[in-house]
Amino acid sequence: MTPSARLSAAIEVLADIEARRRPAADALKDWGLSHRFAGSGDRAALAGLVYDTLRRRASARWLMDSETPRASLIGMLVLQRGETVETLDTLFTGERFAPEPLTAGERKALAGRKLEQAAPDIQADVPNWLWSSFEAAFGEDAIAEGRALAERAPVDLRVNTLKASRDKLLAELEPLHASATPLSRWGVRVPLGPDGRSPAIQAEESFQKGWFEIQDEGSQLAGLVAAAKPGEQVLDLCAGGGGKTLEFAAAMENKGQIFATDSDKRRLAPIHDRLTRAGVRNVQVRTPRGGLAIDDLDGRMDLVLVDAPCSGSGTWRRNPDTKWRMRPSSLADRQKDQAAVLRAGARAVKPGGRLVFVTCSVLPEENDASVKAFLADHADFTAAPLPELAKGAGLSAFARFGSSGGTGLQLSPHRSSTDGFFIALLHRK
Ligand SMILES: C[S@@+](CC[C@H](N)C(=O)[O-])C[C@H]1O[C@@H](n2cnc3c(N)ncnc32)[C@H](O)[C@@H]1O
Structure with missing residues (x-):
């Protein structure tokens, strides 16, 4: 043509x-x-x-x-x-x-x-009805944030430390001009081709061998904040295809136990092949049967990850049509979902354990507001302050990564050259 x-x-x-x-x-x-x-x-x-x-x-x-x-x-x-x-x-x-x-x-x-x-929302290519949320999240950077979310995104990989080191992967992917990502110690970034096309990364032999997963650097930082350790008991409540389950398994060096579940068994299904390819041996997949099968985990988990269903506004670089398809009613629905998954996840956390709440959204309604509503109902949980979050994620200059409502980290293409992610760490007393 x-x-x-x-x-x-x-x-x-x-x-x-x-x-x-x-x-x-x-x-x-x-x-x-x-x-x-x-x-x-x-x-x-x-x-x-x-x-x-x-x-x-x-x-x-x-x-x-x-x-x-x-x-x-x-x-x-x-x-x-x-x-x-x-x-x-x-x-x-x-x-x-x-x-x-x-x-x-x-x-x-x-x-x-x-x-x-x-008007600023038009300059930023953000739907008009979401503009006040953008301003609340980003203040005077709101236009720059919207613009950064309208750019194309590179391909980020996470080295699977069960099978390879980052240096080994970088050497393997040198022909694709791969480089280390600046924030995550497991991250490798592959630029788009001159024609703007994504490289056919899944065709690489190193992918078939399980040396890496495709995972945005912001998502990797969520895993770093959660800091799953060898020997811990961990629940990944909204595991989906298992992106973060795999990250936790590598961080835990296959020691301890991860329970991975999701209310949608079709989303969970790909996890089995991915675990095999990655050489993961410490994950028990709990496929839901008419409801989540996690009652036996109540009060037993060192760490629960709630990678919550959300608007996906942080991934507009990768899914640009979702920003125009989104409706106010769906935002309200996701907020209800977030309250439900936080409640369910909290039950499984043991005293002294931690609950990590993550969204791939930049909207305060789904982020700080969801955490604040949860804390108002759960006096036995407290939100970790920004310096603690930043230390976990390995971020040195972290002040600019704090969320506007003060309960978590807010990453974004403009701030951190990642997708938009919100990460809160909640400790159970
Ligand atoms: C952001 S996605 C998870 C992505 C996944 N953790 C990853 O890293 O690849 C959110 C998931 O939450 C699931 N979900 C929605 N409501 C849920 C509920 N009440 N309980 C458990 N999972 C739920 C959805 O099916 C979806 O797979």
Whole structure:
């Protein structure tokens, strides 16, 4: 496909996403099925155009003074990719498979409008109804935070210390220009290719051998704060596919016991293969049968991890369409879920034990507010202060990582070059 034909395809897919209110991945998959001639390079380029447009949807629409998929795409090409009217004219030619030439109205918008004149939520590409939450979380950095969440994310890996060292992995992945991440001692970062594509990291032999997992550095820091130790009894209550279970098992050197469960057994299912590949031997998977099977763990755990269901607002770099699909009612639902999982997790913590609450969100409603509501009902728990959290995570200059409500660490693309993560450490008296 020519570059122009890819732009036409992107407009088609964006229109489908809007008209049918469907996830971008589904619309792209359908497009691929009905255009089997398109090669993998075309598909990747198309996905890049569609996701980048979703990343910049609000600012691109504002720049073009229009909400059509075509306007959103043109706005993104200017804002995100630095295209000019001259370069756009070579692509929007109206010839075979190319989009129609720029209209007079489009030219006028591009010549006259400057993004700095737009409202802050638009400059930041954050949904308007969430803007006050962003300001509460980040104050004067709110625009910079929104912008950083609209960038593409690198691929972060966590070395599996049961099988390899970070140096060994770095040497193995040298051809991919891998480097050590700055914050997590287990982290390795692989940059995106020059075309913006993610490297095919799971095709690496070292992945097949279980030397590493794909895990954002912010998520790794949650594991470092939790500091699971060899010999401990640990419950991973919302284990999902087991990202943090695997991290704990490595930190525990396969000694002690981890119980991994999740209310959704389909999400839990991949954990079995991942444990095998990683060489983990100290995990007991508790598949739910009509309810969580953890009553026997009450008051016995040294550490309980509640990696709570949340809006995912901290992962907008990786899932840009979720920011526009999110609704106030779903935020309220997630807050209720967070209260429920915290309650359930707290029961399993032994006196003197610790409860780690994590979300991949940047919204104070799901973070500080959830912790404060929990503490108000659980007088036997206290939140660790910022210096203690930072020490656990190995962060030296930590003041800027404190959450606005003071109950945890708030990581973000702008602050820590990670996804947005909130981490609180609660001690049981
Ligand atoms: C953020 S994801 C977990 C990701 C996982 N810990 C990892 O590191 O790969 C949140 C998980 O919480 C689970 N969940 C939601 N409500 C729950 C509940 N009441 N009890 C246990 N798990 C729950 C969801 O099914 C989902 O898998």
